[in-house]
Amino acid sequence: MARTIGSNGEETAARIRACALELIASQGFEAMSMRGLAAAVGVQSAALYHHFATKQALLADLMMSHMRDLLTAWQTTCADHMAGQAATASDRLDAFARFHIRYHISRPQEVFIAYMELRSLSPVHYNAVSELRRDYENLLKAILQDGVDDGSFQIDDIHVTAMAILAMLTGITTWYRPGGRLSASAVEMQYAAMVRRMAVDDIGESLPVQRQAKQ
């Protein structure tokens, strides 16, 4: 079958990305050479540079793609989940927690690299990736704020709570393995319940920070 140059090019770029993810996850970005990557993909080095001008541009592409895909996937999930409903903050928080778990479980290498290789991004790329990360964090913060505003959440500090929830949810990639004791959906439900507990405080205590402020 004849292939157009365009689709062939896209296929090669996809193979480069997949091999780069493997190599960076196993040995780190600094230790990966473009020559080694070309060998893993099975192309000449020149073919790599046709797709990615520099090694730095390749890393930035991987990290930007990861964040853009994540943001797009949430928009889709959110639209599906909320279709025709006036969703409460609590429903949206639940949907966000489940989405985040499900998405991150399926992409442990991307998650690992997104955290580990921030240090290797040039300032321009670091800022661009950070902006996308903030866009994602702001989705969660908006849900938390809506819940505070309508009285359904009791939250002391939106930023701290959002950071804590994201770390808790993302941390699943460090221990969860498919085929283990717990199914992905059982784990997803338990994390969603823990997130709900963190936002809904009916345990009748004022938070220590508030107590201290009164002293």
Place this chain on the structure above:
Amino acid sequence: MARTIGSNGEETAARIRACALELIASQGFEAMSMRGLAAAVGVQSAALYHHFATKQALLADLMMSHMRDLLTAWQTTCADHMAGQAATASDRLDAFARFHIRYHISRPQEVFIAYMELRSLSPVHYNAVSELRRDYENLLKAILQDGVDDGSFQIDDIHVTAMAILAMLTGITTWYRPGGRLSASAVEMQYAAMVRRMAVDDIGESLPVQRQAKQ
């Protein structure tokens, strides 16, 4: 002042460890060369090998030391905190959360490397580090189990909850910077409150996993 060879040797080993932490955190273990490390420390390569037989032995030493120091620090904190008290599970959970936050905030490089470079440990060293990690996780699990046993905690799955709490607490190293909007003690108190919420469920719901099991 004359120094004994022993104390000089210990001082060199400490400088090697400190420089190795810097280099591994900034470029990754695979990309760090023993020659580059010797240059950073300001010694001949032979001096490195006097202290660490191989690059692998150096990495294992850094990761084992981190875990052993963490376990020792908790024993000390725990003994101080609990002196003369019959501490409740809730008090111990609070002390653990505060200890973990305080310890990890002060050692972001060790925390980063402890997660990132597990992949570079040989199987023997990986197992040894994993055992120490399990010892630490088991301290938290024992507290959670005690709280479940005495009826003060409502927890669906001890392992999942412990993993979620540890990830949430450790995640602070990815965003907290001294001198920012929040003091370390304010952040410590907020995280301790969130951990308490995760263990104490008075929000009147049975967890989804339990609901599913009944269906």
